[in-house]
Structure formats: structure tokens, C-alpha cells
Amino acid sequence: MKKSTLLGALPFVATLLLAGCGKSQDVLVVGTNASFAPFEYVGGPNGDEIKGFDIDLAKQIAEDAGKTLKIENMNFDSLIVALNSGKIDFIASGMTITPERQASVDFSEPYYEATQVVLVNKNNNSIQSIDDLTGKHFAVQLGSTADIMAKKYTDKVTAFNSGFEAIMELKNGKVDLVLFDSEPAANYLAKNPELKLISLDFPAEFYGFAVAKHQGELLNSINSTLAKMKANGQYQALVSAHIK
Ligand code: ARG
Numbered sequence: 001m002k003k004s005t006l007l008g009a010l011p012f013v014a015t016l017l018l019a020g021c022g023k024s025q026d027v028l029v030v031g032t033n034a035s036f037a038p039f040e041y042v043g044g045p046n047g048d049e050i051k052g053f054d055i056d057l058a059k060q061i062a063e064d065a066g067k068t069l070k071i072e073n074m075n076f077d078s079l080i081v082a083l084n085s086g087k088i089d090f091i092a093s094g095m096t097i098t099p100e101r102q103a104s105v106d107f108s109e110p111y112y113e114a115t116q117v118v119l120v121n122k123n124n125n126s127i128q129s130i131d132d133l134t135g136k137h138f139a140v141q142l143g144s145t146a147d148i149m150a151k152k153y154t155d156k157v158t159a160f161n162s163g164f165e166a167i168m169e170l171k172n173g174k175v176d177l178v179l180f181d182s183e184p185a186a187n188y189l190a191k192n193p194e195l196k197l198i199s200l201d202f203p204a205e206f207y208g209f210a211v212a213k214h215q216g217e218l219l220n221s222i223n224s225t226l227a228k229m230k231a232n233g234q235y236q237a238l239v240s241a242h243i244k
Pocket of ligand 1: 032093095
């Protein structure tokens with residue numbers, strides 16, 4: 001008698017537990033760092049909307065999974081921790097697929113190819129090749145692939161929570177250069193004509209959506225949305241709308 005009463009209460013208890021975590025079955029929570037236009041940025045008429053290429057992909061991922069998308073904006077270097085603690089369900093943040101990250105999360109199929117580029121003040125002609133990076137003072141986004149890469153060339157690396165702060169540091173003459181992903185760098189350049197973009201021979205990087213380990217169902221659903229969007233032209237339309 002007692003046992004069956006308890007069992008009967010289980011679904012109710014489960015709902016309460018889920019509600020307690022701020023998560024419900026029909027919501028898919030995506031984590032991002034919205035300082036990375038055109039992939040994710042804060043904009044819209046009132047300047048309080050999170051928009052961008054990744055966000056539009058994430059919306060379709062949620063819709064195909066039959067869920068409502070909830071966006072959590074946080075520091076880039078907090079994303080993997082948030083994912084692995086269950087605070088978010090997946091990461092859509094222009095995150096490069098790397099073996100180090102693959103040790104703690106799973107990535108979707110790659111959805112965008114990028115590379116690192118250098119931004120300097122326009123009058124700085126000291127960087128022609130990768131060799132010229134040795135010993136320079138870099139500004140980067142904390143926890144990014146640029147942050148990791150910079151340390152190969154110098155021990156003078158100042159890391160910021162956003163690309164914007166790194167750019168400010170460069171404009172204020174406090175660092176020699178910013179190492180940043182190609183599209184967001186081009187985006188900052190368009191708004192800061194006093195800067196110059198230098199493309200060097202850096203390797204290609206591939207962005208992927210990240211999910212926690214053992215989340216095969218969500219990973220499959222993300223991959224099938226990507227495949228569908230590539231096949232039906234929706235992916236290309238988003239590239240044209242947001243990127244080029
Ligand atoms: N692609 C780089 C990385 O994975 C930088 C990504 C930064 N993304 C962002 N939304 N701020 O480390």
C-alpha cells in the first residue's frame with residue numbers, strides 16, 4: 001500500500017525536481033557568449049536580444065526537437081563548465097572543435113570553417129609573417145583557441161572576457177595585436193577603421209555545437225537538423241544573411 005502510494009507520487013516528484021533545476025522537458029537551453037558577431041551578439045531594436053548565425057541555427061535545432069529555445073549568455077570560458085554541470089543543454093558559440101575540448105564534451109559535425117587572424121593599429125607594419133609574432137604583446141578572449149595559440153609565440157598574453165575588451169586594449173595602445181577568429185575580427189574592423197587585419201598562415205578551425213558526453217540523442221538531433229538545413233538551402237540562406 002505504502003509502496004504504491006510512493007510510486008504514484010514519482011512523476012510529481014520528478015517534475016518538482018526538474019522545475020527546481022530551472023529546466024523543463026520542453027525547453028532546450030543553449031549557452032553562448034554573445035560578443036562574437038556575426039555568430040552571436042546582443043542587438044535588436046532595444047539592444048537586449050541575442051541574435052546571430054549560431055542563434056538562428058540553435059532555434060531550428062530546438063524547433064526540430066519540438067522544444068522551446070532558452071538562451072543563456074555567459075563568459076566564453078564558463079560554457080563547458082555550465083554544460084557539464086547540466087545548467088545548459090548545448091553550446092552554440094563559434095566554438096572550435098579541438099582534441100582538448102573533445103576530452104570533456106562531444107561536438108556535432110563541423111558547421112563552419114574559420115581561422116585566426118591578427119588585428120593591429122593601422123600604422124603598425126611590424127607583422128608580415130607568423131615569425132614576427134614572437135615576443136609580441138597579445139590581447140585575446142579568455143579560454144579561446146587564440147588564447148592557447150598566443151602562448152606559443154609569447155609570454156605576454158592579456159586575456160579578456162570579450163573580444164570587445166581585447167579590441168579596446170589594442171586601440172588604447174596597451175598591446176601590439178589582437179588574435180581573433182576571422183569573421184568576428186572582420187566585424188570589429190568594419191566598426192574600427194583605425195585598425196588593420198592581417199591574414200597569416202594559421203591552420204583552419206572548425207566550429208561545432210557541443211553537448212555533454214553521453215547525450216547521443218541530442219547530438220543526433222543536432223546533426224540531423226544541420227544536415228537537413230544544408231540540403232534544403234536554409235543553411236546557405238543563413239550564411240548569406242549573417243556572414244557574406
Ligand atoms: N573559435 C574560438 C574558440 O573556440 C573562439 C570562440 C569565441 N566565441 C564566442 N562566442 N565568444 O575558442
